[in-house]
């Protein structure tokens with residue numbers, strides 16, 4: 358199976374397995390906009406919730422994210438998982454018995470979405486639950502899981518019911534590859550099957566190009582989004598014409614930017630076009646933007662995936678980043694090995710890979726400025742992307758590409774809600790929205806790095822103070838050490 362895996366590395370999972378599913382991950386197309394299975398009614402038994410279902414953030418600076426502003430000294434009330442009031446502190450009556458969280462001098466923003474994430478499969482449920490927590494611990498309160506399994510449908514429901522702590526989950530189907538969709542008929546059948554099973558989108562892999570059109574037509578006919586990668590031989594233009602819901606990793610854009618009459622010799626486009634990066638004509642970027650805009654296709658850039666690969670920073674230093682202690686040793690080893698293997702490839706050209714990074718920055722900025730929809734995603738846990746933690750690297754890279762902090766935060770808050778076709782469901786601090794919030798010590802509009810200066814995270818109305826978060830993170834780190842050292 359891994360033969361179709363486009364990434365030059367593989368991701369081992371903790372006890373070895375879970376990962377295959379998660380790993381294959383990236384390959385396909387992701388999709389989007391499936392109507393969200395919307396907000397579940399509050400569960401009768403809220404499970405692991407706080408003592409009270411009513412929480413008030415008192416006297417806080419609100420970053421509403423419906424526009425670029427700070428609402429100073431406001432009080433935000435949350436009841437039964439929803440925001441019920443946002444108003445100047447002296448105008449809000451705090452319900453009796455509410456848990457009060459001091460907001461003075463602090464900033465309250467909506468939770469973020471990881472729009473290209475992965476949750477491990479059923480072989481190691483404890484690892485999967487740890488990963489769900491790693492997302493939440495960093496304020497990632499929504500995840501679009503890009504390599505699905507029936508197990509994820511179950512997790513999606515358990516989280517929605519309040520039985521399991523985790524980000525609100527949307528899940529792609531299993532990776533759709535030639536084994537499952539080797540012919541047009543099989544591809545159509547697979548799309549119907551995944552839609553009937555309840556997946557939120559079809560994750561499309563490298564299916565034969567002749568299967569792509571019928572797959573897309575069937576998907577549109579039954580209202581099933583498809584997205585992720587663009588299969589080899591299909592190309593950007595056809596994928597956009599087929600209104601692929603999302604293109605992840607800016608897949609196939611670099612190839613599109615190489616003029617048709619270019620002599621590429623026998624060079625393989627390589628990792629997301631790195632092999633052709635020196636042949637790119639950035640004069641073609643406006644055309645790529647125009648076509649993307651016309652298609653309405655979302656992009657989930659996952660800059661960190663390519664930048665981690667291209668980075669001259671040695672793998673041994675990257676693997677020493679503080680957040681690595683929350684990743685199983687086997688996963689960390691796999692990342693280091695993959696970076697070495699990639700650098701050792703005959704066709705690896707450091708200069709071209711660095712050029713690719715610049716082109717991708719320029720492309721992202723142009724897509725954004727041109728109005729093409731962008732959603733935040735880092736591809737965790739792949740390639741030095743620790744779930745939750747990696748979103749901060751991704752946001753910093755988007756700022757480096759030229760977006761403002763506010764614009765970057767839009768891609769992780771309001772935009773994902775719009776992508777799922779429920780623009781009012783979450784992603785803003787506003788009455789009626791799901792209570793997914795991050796309380797910060799500093800203003801994230803001044804610097805996206807301030808999103809790491811947490812006081813706590815609220816997920817679906819459940820308040821997790823930073824103290825609680827750190828305690829659970831320590832448990833996760835300790836489990837990993839125990840796995841390594843043995844009994």
Ligand SMILES: [Zn+2]
Nearest residue numbers: 382383503736
């Ligand atoms: Zn992926």
